[in-house]
Amino acid sequence: MLKPCLAFILASTVAQTAGAVQLLGDVEVSRIPTAEKVMAEVVNRYQALDEGLANQLSAQKNERDATQLAARQGHRLWQQAVRDVQSGHFDDRSLYWARLSMLNSLKNNSANFKMVDWQQQILASAVEKASRGFSDIQYDDDVQIKIFLTGFDPFFLDKDISQSNPSGLVALALDGFKFDINGKKAQIETAMIPVRFEDFDQGIIESLLSPIYRDPKTQFV
Known part of the structure; x- marks a missing residue:
């Protein structure tokens, strides 16, 4: 769901x-x-x-x-x-x-x-x-420090079809990760961003990040 x-x-x-x-x-x-x-x-x-x-x-x-x-x-x-x-x-x-x-x-x-x-x-x-995880961004109610990270798709695939993207791997590895910072509960949520100029031109980053920036508990993006 x-x-x-x-x-x-x-x-x-x-x-x-x-x-x-x-x-x-x-x-x-x-x-x-x-x-x-x-x-x-x-x-x-x-x-x-x-x-x-x-x-x-x-x-x-x-x-x-x-x-x-x-x-x-x-x-x-x-x-x-x-x-x-x-x-x-x-x-x-x-x-x-x-x-x-x-x-x-x-x-x-x-x-x-x-x-x-x-x-x-x-x-x-x-x-x-x-x-890409856009509908999976949800922090626990008791989280005091919200951190949001993005990874990116592999690219330059015409040069190397087997190409990976370390940022994407990090995003998958850290999604939902919870830890303490000076006694405060922190949580990381992530999403994957396409490497396509058209998406950026049409505001994909603004649409994704606007509600996250409006949350006062968001401390790192």
């Missing part, structure tokens, strides 16, 4: 970046076959979640249900990637490639109603935001 207190972050940014996801995501998706040849185990680690999205999409009869499915599967992907890294599987790449596989599944599978292009883009953006 998506965490309700930050659900508005997902909603406020879905439409804003839908076009960027559709246009620029296609470039990234086109690299999947090459990546599978080089590191199939990495690319297909979360294949079950991708297949679950594809299989359930055909049963969705309206835009709301289809969007909720896309967001739910994206959220599950984020949570699984966090669990894997925090249990010792130190690799951020599977999250990236699974997200692209989900976008590809949305493009190649149909819901049980006629969708126009902008509706398909909304589903793609729902997967993007949820699988």
Whole structure:
């Protein structure tokens, strides 16, 4: 279930970046076959979640249900990637490639109603935001010091398709981490940011960080 207190972050940014996801995501998706040849185990680690999205999409009869499915599967992907890294599987790449596989599944599978292009883009953006942890930002009620960190997708993949990004790995490793600072309870929450200029131009950082900056308990970003 998506965490309700930050659900508005997902909603406020879905439409804003839908076009960027559709246009620029296609470039990234086109690299999947090459990546599978080089590191199939990495690319297909979360294949079950991708297949679950594809299989359930055909049963969705309206835009709301289809969007909720896309967001739910994206959220599950984020949570699984966090669990894997925090249990010792130190690799951020599977999250990236699974997200692209989900976008590809949305493009190649149909819901049980006629969708126009902008509706398909909304589903793609729902997967993007949820699988990046945007709907998973929630601090415990007793936390006195809130810390928010971002990681970034792998990039320069045309030079090295197996590229990782240490910042993404750190973000997955530290998501939800709790500790004390001079007797005060602190907690880290994280999210993953795409490396696409279009997203930045359309305000993805501002949409994500505005509510975080407004919280007086936020001390480090």
